[in-house]
Amino acid sequence: MKETIYINGDVVTVDDNNPEAEAIVVRNGKIIYVGDNSGAMAFKNDKTEVVDLGGKTLLPGFVDGHSHYFMAANTVNFASVAAPPVGTVETIDDIISVLKVDIEAGDYKTGDIVVGWGYDESLLKEGRVPTNKELDKVSTEHPIYIAHASGHKGVANSAFLKKFDINEDSVDPEGGHIGRYPGTKTPNGTLEEQAMMPIMMKLFSSPDQSRLVNNLKAVDKLYAGSGITTAQDGGWMPPSLQLARMADEQGLLKIDVVGYPFVESKDTFGLIDENEIGSYKGHIKMGGAKLILDGSPQAKTAWLSKPYHVAPPGEDETYRGYPFHENDQDVVEVVEECLKRNIQLLTHTNGDQASEQLIACYEKAQKNTGITDDFRPVMIHAQTVRDDQLDRMAQLKMIPSFFQCHTFFWGDWHLDSVLGPERGARISPVCSAIERGITYTLHQDTPVIPPNMIFTLWTAVNRKTRSGRTIGEEQKITVMEAIKGITINGAYQYFEEDTKGTITVGKRADMVVLDKNPVKVAPDDIKDIKVLETIKDGEIIFKA
Template sequence: MSYFPRRHFLKMALTGSTAMVLANRAIAQATSLSDVGAAIIGIDTATIFVAREIVTLDPEQPTAQAVAIVNDRVLASGTLEEVQVLIGDRPHDLDRTFEDHVIVPGFIAQHDHPILAGLTMSSLILSIEDWDLPDGNTTALEDKDDFMTRLAKAESELSDPSEPLLTWGYHAAFYGPLTRSDLDSISGERPIFAWARSCHEFVLNSAALSKAGVTKELVESWSESEQSQSNFEDGHFWEQGLFAVLPNIAPMIANPDKFRSGLLTMRDYMHAKGVTFGNEPGGILAKPIQDAVNAVMSAPSMPFRWTFIPDGKSLVATYENDADVIQQTKALVDWYGGMTSMVSDSVKLFSDGAIYSLAIQLRDPPIGDYHGEWMMDKDAFERAFRVYWDAGYQIHVHVNGDAGLDRVLNTLEDNLLRNPRFDHRTVIVHFAVSAPDQVDRIRRLGAIVSANPYYVTALSDRYGETGLGSDRADQMVRLGDLDRAGVSWSLHSDMPMAPGDPLFLMWCAVNRVTSSGRVAGGNQKVSAEEALRGVTINAAYSHHLEDELGSIEPGKLANFTILEENPLAVDPMAIKAIVVWGTVMEGRVQKVGEVSVDEARLNNGVIPSESEFAKQALNHALSVVHNHL
């Protein structure tokens, strides 16, 4: 049985100075379970939850049948009889709500993007993968004809012919080019905007171009690079061309009401997937947009807490003085409140581009017409790393190519030699393409990894043919090598770059099954238990929260995910199909579908004007995409 490995917790559970004195004396003298139980003086009423099985990830007590909590903390776990003996005749409630279910540590969304998710999830999703959303399911596209058929159906169901139609998820590498004429065949009157799966390009129909005031003459007035990344005849705008057209199209595709609806969809989606805690890395640097986010995510009705890591790339580019960089980073703490907060002493930097656009820096040349991009110039990256390193920050670095990883590890090693630090936990984020020698170097340098296993499922087939070749494509996200080397790793979705579903991420990591149904890089598979650790205790560890979250142990927050089956016991291919009943978040029981909207909090939220909101929201979302792609 597990009880009170942290003696301070018993003190936390007591109230009043007399109770504290007696507790200190009793704890000091306790030699048995009954002695510890007798020390519970003045404790609040406990709740004992019983379950078919409890997977604790506590090495001292891996499984249990009952768990007792007091307020928002775990008190003890074990058999029901053991827990009851500990509590003795002190007041407690016995809750059998979960007696036919399995309790696991609360899932952690280690790395996701609420604004980008809010905008995409409030659009018509026609994508390369299935999306299981609270307001309905969408299945993956079969081909371009399927896209055109579904888009035409959605257009016909809109009553107002002038209402813009935004769809997200089309991927030209999978289905072929999409042009203005394709969208014109759907409607010549309704503005239609097709936002690509990468989030880094748009295709507009003629009605959208006309209503947005985008003319051939306007495009010809842009800079050379903006024009080179635009095709007016095809209605196609990407990279710098997309940023150039943004001011014209933003008011039609982003508004406060739709964005708020998207955030609520994201909230309910993630709760339905068992998330109890989440994080946005490279957080928002536009306060009006953060205020709009807070109007939803800071509300007491939020079923999970959400934290934000500052965007060091932008902060370093803004402030020339190193001291100002740190001062302005710390000042962001005032932007949050309620269920949102800023992660202290943590920052996000960027190395190379993203895997979805193959803008990654590779040691060996890519296959096909692709070239890598650096998201920060070398001097800027090295300065940012040094500034935050010397200030004692934990540094999370976006990196996808093996040459991009070389830059990160070289910079980390230089700083370790210059200014040694213990337990720095520098996080290698995404970890798409790497080499075996780099895994050993990650271990030696004391770094850890936050990986996206969905890259294998979604991209290995296609990138085996173009971009990477079969060996590099199949060995993406080499979790097996990390495991064997003893490197701590966690899993993330980068929502909406992958479904924000921890069980699905586990499934991807355990099975490595691609979209065609084959296994890619079987030597990189990991066990179900390790994958569960990747969305719980290891994810907590990646944010220095392992003493608060990630396992069911006395003294930790009472964050649980309630499942119908044990993901460690089912067939590995069945992991993603396990039904989530709901969650317990800091002691609050929350069944899926029963989370209420705090209307008062939403109505009091500070929302900028519609035009200003549209501009800032899309600018921020596309800046996130630019940093990722």
């Protein structure tokens, strides 16, 4: 029996019935006492470990509302073409240089595919997307593809286009777009959404398993180092599921991971076994299904109800993005399948028209089936969801999981180019959700950005852009509301609120130690708080 007493702490329990404490006791991975020092020390015996927190802050372990855990493992070895603060790229020439260095330093054979991750034209000095001809300057022997920071589009060089038979005769797939030089049918290298996703699926479906297993160690440390004790893999493919189980069997995973296989139609539920949903096997749990309805606003592929503030190159002023599923009935059938089989559905919607499609289809599916049980459906990202839509989401008990850090990373871009001042100020409308009594979660969508939960707290409370502008003052929330979005609400999203999300007697000892209390520091100083330790089931899995 292992027993640990933590004393002299600034304990933020997130338990409304007992919000603050100075000590806790953990036995065999479970919390058995929360209170004052003297009460905790009453449990001490000759085998008890006593940890003096010395005034440091103890919170519940952070729960990731949405990310791509195993995709992050795939991207570890990709060349970083991201802008600061994630990377160093500021120009198209920088991208070319980074890729050349990667090829020279890497173990590439002639013809091997080279992938870069994280470019963002909104942060490039040229203010535009690179072309295939510019990437040809890197290499004409290696197929090259660079993914946009959102993961929803990318640019290929000529060798990559040739390898995957993308040419003048190629047609845009439903839910996708092939960029072309003005006035011609010649591809310019840009591949959006369904024009690139099947290709990326192939690249991710034939990985070097031994390399990925090693990468998982780095990814697990990255998440744990951010205080995360439960993560999500939002979009399982067969290799991801196999890798997850193999990694867990080898003891590589220290945190829990909840996976959601991709579905595209009622006929694509093959990876999902209802008997596996909801139960952990080691650190792995199948949570339900993942559906995508549109792209991303920062890539200007999200499906909006009104035109973009500034249309992307090649599009006219009426451009509103586009859906993944033009036929609503396809979406209705997916929802019906989930309702009939008791499967939680996570749905990616960024644009408000995609949000409308999800809400309307969910309403119709409930009416068609007569099933109104609460399966806690989740609207992933919900960047531009409107107040009238939040009203209906409250009726459906639909959880919005907000990509809150958009306010910093792309806030200026949204205000000036994507959405304009009025719509841009309402991205990630968390306060509007709270006003309606809606349960919400917060996330980083890793590997789009690093899984920095502390930074997410800062963005939710301050809503500052890169340039320092405040974006949507009325959507700011309190520190405790933000903390709930990455703890107890996240646990609720995964049907785990009885075992995780608060420091409460009887729950698992998933906790994080911080150098300062986010509730007590000045709002702008939250971003500077450090994660000192992460504890999973009573065991330290990260120590700074």
